[in-house]
Every structure is written in structure tokens, then in C-alpha cells.
Amino acid sequence: MPSNTLRRKLMAIYRALRHAYGPQHWWPGDTPFEMIVGAVLTQNTAWVNVEKAIANLKRERVLTPARLFRLPPRKLAALIRPSGYYNIKAGRLRRLLEFILSHNAGSLKIMFAAEPSSLRRNLLGVHGIGPETADAILLYAGGKPFFVVDAYTRRIFGRHGFIGPGADYDETQRLFTDNLSRSVRLYNEYHALIVRVGKEHCKKKKPLCLECPLKRFLQ
């Protein structure tokens, strides 16, 4: 497909979602650090459960890099328990905190001042931080133009024939980055809207998009 056609289709879908849902004001979270923590906790987990875990961290007043890292690992795991996989995620959070504290003096400003693609490589080097978590951190906490690909993105754009069933993360990401302007605002809103429509109309169990704002784009 010629790429200007692809670009028009992707923008038409974006506009349809914007029209249906309006601005999503993502990432849900008051500070960049809260967004980073949320990005780890939401791995394969419903956001409503992440909110409970973050509420626990706020109640304990430990939602800063230094304070979170000072928590005994068992205590950290107990606080994030509602978000599931709490032992795994406690370890992932601690390794990410170690990176923030040791390589960036605990300052997110310093961390995000790094050259973006080298920061992405460094984040991916942290055990437990994969491409989606890294890109969510970069885009939403750091304001860097990296398109976030998640399960909904693959499901929706797979069902609409933009990518094959076996498309991996990087291939799916290139669909957007190769065909859209490199805009933080656009990437931010587009991903948020994909999650919104995915939650409502593109669950695994609901293969048909009968009420979906995107149904007119189906082949």
C-alpha cells in the first residue's frame, strides 16, 4: 500500500477515535515518577488494579525514587500486591530504581536529558523493562516521541489488516512511526485512544466490532 494512503488511513482512524472519545489526558498519573511506576505495574494487568497499588504507595508516602528504593523488598511487594505478579514487579521496580538512582543521580530530569535512543537502549537493558514499558516511560513520563505498542494495538490493527498476525513489536511500531509525523502529542493521544477503544470494543472475547467507532474501516 502506498504510504500516503497508509498515512491517510491511520489519520482517519485517529480522527474517528478523537471524534468518538475526545482527548484522553494520558498518562493517568500526577507526576513523571508516578507514570514510570504505573508503566511497570500495568504490565499485563488491568489499570484498576494498578490504581489500588499506587494508592497504597501514596498512602505510605513512598512515591519517590529514593524512598521506594529504601523500602524492604518484601514491604514493596506487599504494597503493590493488588496489581498482581507482585514479587516479579517488586524486583523490576527495584532494578529500574537502581538505574535511576545510580546512573542518573535519582533525577528524572537528568535521565530524560540523555539522548533519547540511547536512553531507550539503557532502559531496555534493565531486566524486566521491555519495549512497551520503555516506550511508555519515554513517551508519557519523558515527553519523547516513541510510539507505544500494546496488545490492543496489535489486535485492532491486525484485525483491520494493517499488520500480519505474526507482526512483532518493532514492526508494529514502524507502521505508525513510518507513516505519521513524529509528534509527542499525536503519539500520546493515539495510543491512549487505542487503549480506550480496545477496552470497550476489542477484547479477546469480542471479536466483532459491531458498535465500534472503527467498524467502517474494516475491509
Next chain:
DNA sequence: GACCAGGCACATC
């Protein structure tokens, strides 16, 4: 009670 959720690492073939 089954199924699923805004992944990731690791084992095995």
C-alpha cells in the same frame, strides 16, 4: 468458575 487484563523473561524444541 472461566476468562481476561495497557508484559516480560526464560525454557524448550
Next chain:
DNA sequence: GATGTGCATGGT
């Protein structure tokens, strides 16, 4: 390189 599995809570 592809496919399968463990990790775990809470909502539908």
C-alpha cells in the same frame, strides 16, 4: 526463530 509457560490479583 517460533511456541509455551510462570508470574497473581481483581473485575466481568
